[in-house]
Structures are given as structure tokens and as C-alpha cells.
């Protein structure tokens with residue numbers, strides 16, 4: 001079985017995790033600790049937590065009995081690796097798409113892999129695995145899912161099925177995203193459902209301008225993928241609006257009246273989750289915008305946008321989110 005990370009990354013590297021995941025990792029190693037024992041060191045980063053569990057009376061006794069020796073650092077590393085393969089966030093819906101990405105900072109390139117053999121035979125979507133996710137990561141991952149759905153809705157390759165899935169995905173995520181700040185389990189459930197529906201939508205259509213323009217922002221400045229695509233949603237919406245079929249249904253699902261409203265809504269979510277809502281805030285140099293704009297046209301994404309993208313138009317969009325100001329095409 002291959003288990004996908006919903007955000008396509010392991011960006012919560014080192015952070016704390018829910019007890020259900022510790023339970024699975026320990027059970028796989030043959031150890032059985034109670035939920036109370038597992039929760040005792042809660043709040044530590046994962047490796048420190050594993051050491052505490054193995055040092056506990058029950059943990060060390062079971063280890064000795066199972067393996068005939070005391071545990072060591074290599075054992076901790078092994079358990080930790082299992083963790084990284086089973087702990088997930090939320091966003092890409094990669095469990096239901098045929099896409100994968102390869103990032104090569106040395107070559108300054110990002111490649112998309114597309115192969116129908118990449119489709120999983122079955123996908124297991126368990127929102128409980130996202131329970132320990134930091135709010136910042138949860139919000140940017142949720143916004144990534146929204147971008148997948150929105151872009152699928154207006155893509156040149158859009159169709160009736162992907163549009164229906166996309167609208168439901170957007171409603172599901174945007175309707176519950178505010179509850180992520182309170183860590184509500186129902187919100188994680190909605191994000192899991194929304195990101196899966198968005199994954200089904202864009203597995204039909206691919207993404208468009210937001211993703212295409214975002215890649216160099218992530219590559220050069222380390223802006224988390226979800227935050228980078230989210231900042232681009234409003235400026236791209238403003239430019240695409242005249243070419244979007246049934247724009248009102250899209251705006252209704254997003255819960256905004258226009259691109260300016262979307263800009264405010266997304267900026268609010270980013271700022272509330274302690275993330276900058278402008279390129280300047282992420283440390284981007286203004287003198288880099290023209291270069292970044294040139295890199296923003298990627299094959300298969302840019303040419304799937306309903307409105308033709310040019311480096312000049314992309315530069316205008318980047319200017320508009322550096323810092324927050326009026327967005328192009330919005331009048």
C-alpha cells in the first residue's frame with residue numbers, strides 16, 4: 001500500500017502528532033501501550049516522544065521481551081521513518097489523482113509526472129490523521145485544495161463532471177475553513193472531503209495559472225505551496241472572470257461577490273494563521289518579479305488557463321500582491 005501525504009509534502013517534519021498515529025506506529029513494531037501512556041509525553045516533537053515511550057516502564061519491558069535487548073537510537077530512527085510514511089496533512093488530494101511532482105532547485109525546475117498507472121486502486125481518507133496538524137499548515141493546505149477546485153472549474157479542459165465536483169469541493173472547504181482555527185474535528189473532516197473532491201475534479205482537468213505562476217515562488221523563496229497558490233487566486237480570478245462559464249456559481253461557492261472580496265477573504269485567512277499575505281511579506285525582492293514572471297509560464301498548466309498568459313500579465317499580477325494593492329483586470 002502506498003500512503004500519500006495530502007499536502008504532497010512532509011512540512012510538519014518534527015512536530016507533534018496525534019496519539020492514533022503513535023498507536024499505529026507502535027503496533028506495527030509489536031508494542032502495545034494504552035492511549036493514556038501514549039498521551040503522557042504529548043506536545044514533544046515526534047522523536048523525543050518516541051524515546052519517552054520506549055523509556056516508559058511498559059515500553060522498555062515490551063521492547064526487551066520482543067527484541068531481547070534494550071532499544072537504541074537506530075530503533076528510534078526506524079520508528080520515526082514509519083511515521084513520516086503514515087502521517088498526513090490535507091490538500092493535494094493526491095490519493096485520487098495521477099500526478100506527482102519533482103522539484104530540482106539546482107536545475108531551477110519543477111516537473112510534473114502524469115501517468116495513469118499512478119492512480120491508486122483504493123484511497124483511504126482518514127481525517128483523524130490530520131488532527132495534530134499545525135493551524136498554519138492546515139490553512140495553507142486547505143487553500144491549496146480550494147485552488148485545485150477553482151482552477152479545475154475554469155480550466156480549458158473543464159467539463160460538467162469536474163465543475164460539479166469543483167463547486168462541491170469549494171463549498172465544503174470554504175464553509176468550514178474558519179473552524180480550523182479552533183481545531184474542530186468536523187473541520188478536519190470537511191477539509192479531507194473537500195480536498196478529495198478537489199482532487200477528483202482536477203484529476204480530470206489539470207490546474208491552470210495559479211499553480212503555474214506559484215512554482216517559482218515556492219522554488220526561489222520557499223513560500224509554502226498552499227499559501228503561494230492562494231495569494232494568486234484573486235488576481236487570476238480577476239483576469240479570468242470574462243472567460244469563466246457560470247461565474248456566479250463559482251463566486252457563490254467561494255462565498256464572495258468578486259475578485260476583490262476573494263482577495264480580502266484569503267488575506268484574512270493567511271494573516272490569521274500567521275502567514276504573510278503579500279510577496280513582500282514572504283521576503284521576495286521586487287527586482288525579481290520580472291524574472292519570476294518569465295518562469296511562471298509552465299507547459300500543461302499555463303496553456304490550460306482560459307485567458308492567455310503572458311510574462312507581462314503575470315508580472316502585473318505579481319506586482320498586485322507585492323504588497324497588497326489593487327489587482328489587475330479588476331477595474
Ligand SMILES: [Zn+2]
Nearest residue numbers: 092144225229
Ligand atoms: Zn496544489
